[in-house]
Amino acid sequence: MTERAHPPWDDSYTGGTPAPWDIGRPQPAFARLADEGRLTGRLLDAGCGTGENALLAASRGADVTGIDLAPTAIARAREKASARGLAARFEVADALDLGRLGLTVDTVIDSGVFHVFGDGDRARYVASLAAVLRPGGACYLMCFSDRQPGTFGPRRVRADELRAAFSDGWTVESVTADTFDINPVNVTTQARAWLAVIRRG
Numbered sequence: 001m002t003e004r005a006h007p008p009w010d011d012s013y014t015g016g017t018p019a020p021w022d023i024g025r026p027q028p029a030f031a032r033l034a035d036e037g038r039l040t041g042r043l044l045d046a047g048c049g050t051g052e053n054a055l056l057a058a059s060r061g062a063d064v065t066g067i068d069l070a071p072t073a074i075a076r077a078r079e080k081a082s083a084r085g086l087a088a089r090f091e092v093a094d095a096l097d098l099g100r101l102g103l104t105v106d107t108v109i110d111s112g113v114f115h116v117f118g119d120g121d122r123a124r125y126v127a128s129l130a131a132v133l134r135p136g137g138a139c140y141l142m143c144f145s146d147r148q149p150g151t152f153g154p155r156r157v158r159a160d161e162l163r164a165a166f167s168d169g170w171t172v173e174s175v176t177a178d179t180f181d182i183n184p185v186n187v188t189t190q191a192r193a194w195l196a197v198i199r200r201g
Contacts, residue, residue, distance in 0.1 A: 009068075009069050009070040009073075010069075010070040010071055010072050010073070012070065012073075013050070013070055013072040013073050013076070014072055017183075018183050019049075019183070020153070020182040020183050021049065021111075021112050021180070021182060021183075022049055022050055022073075022183065023052070023181050023182065023183055024050075024052065025052055025181075026052045026053045026055075026056040027052075027053060027111050027142065027180060027181060028179075028181060029111075029142055029178050029179075029193070029195050030053045030056060030057075030109060030111060030140070030142075031056060033109075033140055034056050034057060034060050037060075038107070038138065038140065039056070039057040039060060039062055039107060039109065039140075040057075040060070040061070040062055040106065040107060041062060041063065041105070041106030041107055042062075042063045042065075042103070042104070042105040042106045042107070043057050043062040043063065043064050043065070043105060043106065043107040043108070043109065044064075044065050044066075044067070044098070044101075044103065044105045044107070044108045044109070044132055044133075045057070045064065045065070045066040045067070045108075045109050045110075045111075046067060046095045046098065046108055046109070046110050046113055046129065047067070047068055047069075047095050047110060047111070047112065047113035048066030048067060048068050048073070048074075048077060048090065049068055049070075049073050049077070049111075050073050050076040050077050050080065051066050051073075051076070051077025051078075051080050051081065051088065051090060052080075053109055053111050054066035054077065054088050054090070054109075055077070055080055055081060055084060055086055055088055057088075057107075057109070058081070058086040058087065058088040059084070059086060062107070064087075064088040064089065065088070065089045065090075065091065065101070065103060065105070066088060066089070066090045066091075067090070067091050067092070067093035067094075067095065067098070067101070068090075068092065068093075069092065069093070069094060069095070070092075071092050074090045074091065074092050077090040078090050095113055095125060095128060096121060096124045096125055096128050097128060098128040098129065098131055098132045099128065099131035099132065101132060103132050104132060104133075104134050105132050105133055105134065105137065106133075106134060106137050106138075107133075107137060107138050107139075107140070108129055108132070108133050108137070108138070108139040108140070108141075109139075109140045109141075110129075110139065110140070110141040110142065110143075111142050111180075112142065112143065112144070112154075112180065113125075113143075114141055114143045114157065114162075114165075115143040115144040115154045115155055115156075115157050116154060116155075118155075122165050123165070126165055126166060126170075129200075130169060130170075130200060133200045134200065135200055135201065136199065136200060137199070137200045138197065138198070138199055138200075139170075139196075139197075139198040139199075139200070140195070140196070140197060140198075141162070141195070141196045141198060142178060142180065142193050142194065142195045142196075143157045143162070143193060143194055143196075144156055144157055144180075144191065144192075144193060145157060145177065145191075145192040145193050145194045146158045146159075147177065147192040148191055148192040148193075153191065157194060159175045159194055162175055162194060162196050163175065166196075166198050169200070169201040170198050170199065170200060170201055171198070171199040171201060172196060172197075172198050173197040173198065173199055174195075174196065174197045175194050175195070175196045176194070176195050176196075177192070177193075177194065177195075178192075178193045178194065178195040179191065179192055179193055180192075180193045
């Protein structure tokens with residue numbers, strides 16, 4: 001993401017109302033992955049927000065780096081890490097240019113980033129993930145689903161779009177129906193999602 005091409009994401013963290021995705025705890029899907037022992041090794045949270053999923057992984061022993069385009073979100077993530085005594089690193093960085101980090105990681109997590117990109121940037125994002133994820137490494141990606149009714153919120157993603165985006169040099173091991181917990185929007189506290197498990201070739 002770049003500020004020129006996308007909304008100023010920092011604004012989502014500077015108003016009086018929390019962003020829908022900033023729920024103050026890990027997403028249940030990522031808590032399950034942690035309980036299954038999947039959030040391990042050198043781990044990158046691409047688009048970490050205020051850090052809850054990344055900090056969960058750090059609390060389970062992963063060597064965690066979280067990146068986000070929003071400086072306010074990164075500052076809050078660093079404050080949380082310090083308060084909790086966790087050694088996660090948080091940096092302001094562009095998810096479309098992860099190669100600049102100079103990292104090679106075993107695991108990538110994406111909670112709500114893939115669905116913000118238009119068609120042109122999806123390929124750039126997938127290439128950016130490939131620049132940091134080692135061969136055989138796992139990407140756990142959760143995005144807004146086309147099963148979500150209405151038109152409010154991010155662009156809906158079909159399961160076949162996910163498979164197509166990761167068709168070259170990746171193995172999509174599974175795409176399963178899941179849900180995001182969100183801060184209440186009207187009376188809604190959940191949104192339908194896909195959880196994809198994708199392996200780098």
